[in-house]
Amino acid sequence: MFVLILVWPLCLVLVCFIAWFCYTFWVHQLSEIPNASILAPISRLLWALPSECRGRITLDLPRLHEQLGPLIRTGPNEVSFYSLDIYKTVYSVRSSFAKDPRVYGQFVQDSHPALFSITDAAEHSQRRRLMGQLFNYSKMYLLEGIMVENVTAFTLALEQQMPRAIEVVRACRALEADIVSAFGFGQEIGAIASWASGKDLQMVKVNDEKSKTIALLSGFPVLASTLERAESILCRMTGWESHSTAAIKEFDQWSFSQLSRLTNPTKSPSISPTHPNFIQTMICSHLPAPSALSEAKEMLGPGTDTTSATLAHILWALAHDAPYQSELVSDLDNAGWPTDIGSLEKVERLRAAVKEGIRWTGAAAAMLPRVVPGGGVVLAGMFLPAGTVISSSPIWYLRDKNAFPSPEIYRPSRWLNDESRSPEAIKLRDDFYVPFSKGSSACIGAQ
Numbered sequence: 121m122f123v124l125i126l127v128w129p130l131c132l133v134l135v136c137f138i139a140w141f142c143y144t145f146w147v148h149q150l151s152e153i154p155n156a157s158i159l160a161p162i163s164r165l166l167w168a169l170p171s172e173c174r175g176r177i178t179l180d181l182p183r184l185h186e187q188l189g190p191l192i193r194t195g196p197n198e199v200s201f202y203s204l205d206i207y208k209t210v211y212s213v214r215s216s217f218a219k220d221p222r223v224y225g226q227f228v229q230d231s232h233p234a235l236f237s238i239t240d241a242a243e244h245s246q247r248r249r250l251m252g253q254l255f256n257y258s259k260m261y262l263l264e265g266i267m268v269e270n271v272t273a274f275t276l277a278l279e280q281q282m283p284r285a286i287e288v289v290r291a292c293r294a295l296e297a298d299i300v301s302a303f304g305f306g307q308e309i310g311a312i313a314s315w316a317s318g319k320d321l322q323m324v325k326v327n328d329e330k331s332k333t334i335a336l337l338s339g340f341p342v343l344a345s346t347l348e349r350a351e352s353i354l355c356r357m358t359g360w361e362s363h364s365t366a367a368i369k370e371f372d373q374w375s376f377s378q379l380s381r382l383t384n385p386t387k388s389p390s391i392s393p394t395h396p397n398f399i400q401t402m403i404c405s406h407l408p409a410p411s412a413l414s415e416a417k418e419m420l421g422p423g424t425d426t427t428s429a430t431l432a433h434i435l436w437a438l439a440h441d442a443p444y445q446s447e448l449v450s451d452l453d454n455a456g457w458p459t460d461i462g463s464l465e466k467v468e469r470l471r472a473a474v475k476e477g478i479r480w481t482g483a484a485a486a487m488l489p490r491v492v493p494g495g496g497v498v499l500a501g502m503f504l505p506a507g508t509v510i511s512s513s514p515i516w517y518l519r520d521k522n523a524f525p526s527p528e529i530y531r532p533s534r535w536l537n538d539e540s541r542s543p544e545a546i547k548l549r550d551d552f553y554v555p556f557s558k559g560s561s562a563c564i565g566a567q
């Protein structure tokens with residue numbers, strides 16, 4: 121009798137599993153799409169985890185696409201695509217493909233979603249309009265003071281380190297963390313000073329470490345929230361907290377103290393016309409203070425990682441290309457070493473070096489998941505039902521062999537007019553240049 125009580129439920133579970141197995145493999149509307157692995161229709165976690173852990177998923181998937189075509193099923197309900205036409209449809213200005221809330225929800229700070237993590241289209245476009253008053257090409261001159269001051273502090277710190285070898289990635293990280301924090305909070309976080317004294321600022325270091333795992337964790341949202349909950353329970357029970365949680369708390373305290381400073385009715389500084397800061401500008405435009413704080417905090421991640429990785433790559437590449445470097449220096453000499461964006465953009469070699477650096481670094485290497493809207497959609501001749509999560513990564517297009525011959529080589533001259541190229545080749549190059557993605561959720565910091 122006892123054995124029967126145990127066996128029946130087990131049999132029921134087994135039957136349900138076999139039924140679901142047959143359904144997901146042969147009946148599901150995505151079953152016609154080639155699988156990334158035999159395990160993909162069962163779970164993304166099962167086949168992708170090792171590749172995600174090695175940080176290779178965005179390198180491995182394009183190879184699979186070469187063999188299997190523009191669409192690949194990566195999970196029971198997930199599809200990866202590699203096609204510029206589909207990219208333009210999914211990430212368009214009026215796209216009805218929303219950001220996947222399970223993934224973008226991981227980035228929400230203090231329960232106040234910021235532009236990057238807002239998934240509702242109407243709320244997103246309202247926030248984006250509001251932020252546009254600072255993130256606008258015509259307003260870039262307002263940020264010149266912040267840039268010049270921090271670059272000056274950075275070059276002084278570099279001079280002091282001479283002639284020792286400099287770890288360029290860490291140095292650039294410090295520079296960008298100070299620029300973005302000065303812009304966001306009206307005060308530098310102190311990363312350059314900390315780096316110059318031989319220590320990385322823990323708050324910045326942890327942010328870096330977190331960004332290494334965020335691609336992994338955002339690919340497995342359930343795993344991420346389970347780990348987070350487990351740590352918070354452990355902390356409540358034993359008082360133990362990880363090194364990164366402690367540093368994140370330190371950053372939270374620092375950012376909250378900045379908000380208090382900026383909103384203190386008696387002591388708050390007035391917005392400086394030469395050094396506007398994000399939090400005060402947003403609060404003056406009636407964005408609630410907690411949301412303004414969340415935006416500034418959230419910005420520090422994508423604003424620092426991407427720009428510092430790109431700058432470090434460019435410096436390294438130019439250091440290995442002496443002829444280009446000396447031509448660039450002579451162009452800047454001739455232009456009188458300007459600091460305003462308009463004059464800098466006129467220096468063709470500088471423009472090319474930066475554009476190629478952004479392409480070659482491919483700092484935004486993540487997949488950008490979107491949800492297929494109601495009614496489903498036909499892509500590459502296949503029907504994808506509503507709710508399917510589809511994604512692609514900008515770096516695949518930046519490394520496309522046809523658009524960028526020898527894509528793994530840093531070659532700024534591909535952006536100069538002195539390389540003979542057909543109009544078709546130029547169009548292909550420009551079309552595939554999507555480092556900031558496209559459409560209504562393209563990078564707001566692209567200016």
Ligand code: HEM
Pocket residue numbers: 235236237248300419422423424426427430478482483484488514555556557560561562563564565566
């Ligand atoms: C080389 C530098 C950068 C690259 C390659 C880059 C790349 C990207 C990409 C590909 C996206 C789209 C992400 C998605 O759809 O999920 C994005 C969004 C975003 N980026 Fe950047 N980014 C850079 C610099 C910056 C900077 C400097 C800031 C701010 C100071 C910034 C703030 C943001 C924000 C707030 C979003 C969300 C936009 C929205 O949803 O409307 N980024 N970025």
